[in-house]
Amino acid sequence: MSKVNLSLPAVQIREIRINSITGFQGGAAELVSCARRGIKDNPRSFTQCVGCASSKAACMTILVQDGAVISHGPVGCSSCYHEFAFTYRVNSPLRGVETPTQRKIYSTNLTERDTVYGGNGKLANAIREVYERARPKAIFVLTTCAAGIIGDDVESVCDEAEAELGIPVAAIFCEGFRSSVWTTGFDAGYHGIARKLIKPPRKRRDDLINVINFWGSDVFKDWFAPFGAKPNYITPYSTVESLARSSEAAATVQACSTLGSYLGAVLEQEFGVPELPTAPPYGVAQTDRWFRALGKLLGKEAAAEQVIAEKKAEYLPKIAAVRERIRAIKPDGELTAYVTGGAAHGHALLSVLGELEIKAAGAAIFHHDPLFDNGEPDSDQLAQRVKDYGDVPNFNVCNKQEFELVNVLNRLRPDLLLARHGGMTLWGAKLGIPSLLIGDEHYAMGYEGLVKYGERILETLENDEFVKNLERHAVNPYTDWWLRQKPNTFLTRKENRACAAV
Numbered sequence: 001m002s003k004v005n006l007s008l009p010a011v012q013i014r015e016i017r018i019n020s021i022t023g024f025q026g027g028a029a030e031l032v033s034c035a036r037r038g039i040k041d042n043p044r045s046f047t048q049c050v051g052c053a054s055s056k057a058a059c060m061t062i063l064v065q066d067g068a069v070i071s072h073g074p075v076g077c078s079s080c081y082h083e084f085a086f087t088y089r090v091n092s093p094l095r096g097v098e099t100p101t102q103r104k105i106y107s108t109n110l111t112e113r114d115t116v117y118g119g120n121g122k123l124a125n126a127i128r129e130v131y132e133r134a135r136p137k138a139i140f141v142l143t144t145c146a147a148g149i150i151g152d153d154v155e156s157v158c159d160e161a162e163a164e165l166g167i168p169v170a171a172i173f174c175e176g177f178r179s180s181v182w183t184t185g186f187d188a189g190y191h192g193i194a195r196k197l198i199k200p201p202r203k204r205r206d207d208l209i210n211v212i213n214f215w216g217s218d219v220f221k222d223w224f225a226p227f228g229a230k231p232n233y234i235t236p237y238s239t240v241e242s243l244a245r246s247s248e249a250a251a252t253v254q255a256c257s258t259l260g261s262y263l264g265a266v267l268e269q270e271f272g273v274p275e276l277p278t279a280p281p282y283g284v285a286q287t288d289r290w291f292r293a294l295g296k297l298l299g300k301e302a303a304a305e306q307v308i309a310e311k312k313a314e315y316l317p318k319i320a321a322v323r324e325r326i327r328a329i330k331p332d333g334e335l336t337a338y339v340t341g342g343a344a345h346g347h348a349l350l351s352v353l354g355e356l357e358i359k360a361a362g363a364a365i366f367h368h369d370p371l372f373d374n375g376e377p378d379s380d381q382l383a384q385r386v387k388d389y390g391d392v393p394n395f396n397v398c399n400k401q402e403f404e405l406v407n408v409l410n411r412l413r414p415d416l417l418l419a420r421h422g423g424m425t426l427w428g429a430k431l432g433i434p435s436l437l438i439g440d441e442h443y444a445m446g447y448e449g450l451v452k453y454g455e456r457i458l459e460t461l462e463n464d465e466f467v468k469n470l471e472r473h474a475v476n477p478y479t480d481w482w483l484r485q486k487p488n489t490f491l492t493r494k495e496n497r498a499c500a501a502v
């Protein structure tokens with residue numbers, strides 16, 4: 001049954017809507033098989049840190065080019081939002097935005113007094129002032145724990161402001177305490193956008209394909225050209241108008257299925273835009289499947305076969321050459337790598353390792369969605385990885401608990417660490433492990449991506465002097481006691497059983 005209900009102000013949280021979990025240690029194949037039988041979370045009795053859903057909602061709204069964002073809460077809740085202004089500026093060349101505009105980010109700065117007397121009036125005044133100062137085409141109001149606890153009627157304030165100002169004013173319910181899976185914040189942002197910005201389609205456009213993504217390079221433009229289409233990137237670098245017309249696209253594809261799971265389902269179920277029913281194109285086998293699925297969805301199977309044939313003729317020899325050079329780095333043994341990243345993209349990097357014939361020693365992935373909102377097993381990137389390249393041992397679903405990451409890295413001592421988030425590679429580097437962070441999530445996509453990513457892996461492995469020096473001088477903040485414990489010490493169940501049925 002569909003869990004999409006745009007008549008409700010708030011989206012249903014992930015752990016209830018699609019049964020997502022944040023705790024598991026075992027093998028990837030076991031986790032994948034549990035998705036079919038019902039999965040069971042394994043909570044921690046100790047947690048070092050967690051993320052906040054409001055920053056995920058901020059990430060998807062701040063980067064809308066002509067919008068403004070108001071955090072309704074204490075000013076500290078928005079203290080990390082400036083990172084997205086930085087991201088917007090530095091990644092704008094990847095999207096051809098020549099003069100990136102200033103991001104418009106505000107806070108209602110709720111104080112102790114406001115938590116006693118209520119913050120509705122302050123929010124209403126803030127929306128008016130932001131409109132006067134920034135003249136945005138839409139305003140996104142992000143809720144915080146304080147606003148949720150005192151019960152401010154954010155929805156009504158936004159609706160009244162919308163009627164007064166004549167622009168969409170979207171209330172986005174993303175309080176950090178609402179969900180233990182912080183990616184619920186992405187869903188909350190999309191829910192608000194779908195309710196207030198996306199308009200019913202006037203017609204279907206064969207030349208437009210939605211790409212739900214972060215801020216990766218514009219690889220889809222070239223890939224869609226043989227199909228007579230161009231990408232409509234959602235939401236970073238989109239505009240209020242391009243979001244409004246996303247309902248008219250011929251299809252929606254995901255750059256990271258965990259990111260766009262909810263919006264893909266909304267666009268399909270509420271606006272009739274079909275979602276590509278397969279995981280994003282990482283690794284040769286999945287890239288083949290992705291282009292074939294795209295051709296089938298668009299009714300252009302011949303174009304898909306031609307793209308596959310041409311690209312494989314060009315890139316398979318280059319992939320083989322990179323593989324050979326990687327193998328030569330450790331001629332007498334198997335090169336091993338550990339991956340840390342969010343779900344879906346972390347799984348994608350495991351496929352890249354499989355394709356380059358680097359043994360996956362393990363992974364720390366921030367949460368796990370057994371099945372996405374489309375209910376489509378073929379969208380499960382981890383399942384594709386296991387099917388194409390085999391199981392991944394030491395697979396840890398771990399919401400950025402760095403104490404577990406350090407424990408595991410210290411035990412496994414892989415030859416390489418791959419990460420997608422800032423702050424994670426330093427742990428590999430301190431242990432003398434060459435560590436690679438690439439923030440462009442499109443970098444390893446497709447056949448050509450395997451060559452590019454393989455080259456970066458080679459650079460990282462061949463230039464290990466810095467991390468070897470760092471290891472000699474770094475102080476590990478974790479005690480010997482902790483490093484001797486098993487990494488699953490603080491998981492409630494010590495046995496590796498994820499299936500609810502067992």
Ligand code: SF4
Pocket residue numbers: 052053054073076077078143144145146174175176177
């Ligand atoms: S968890 Fe709550 S209090 Fe903390 S930053 Fe997020 S919204 Fe603010």
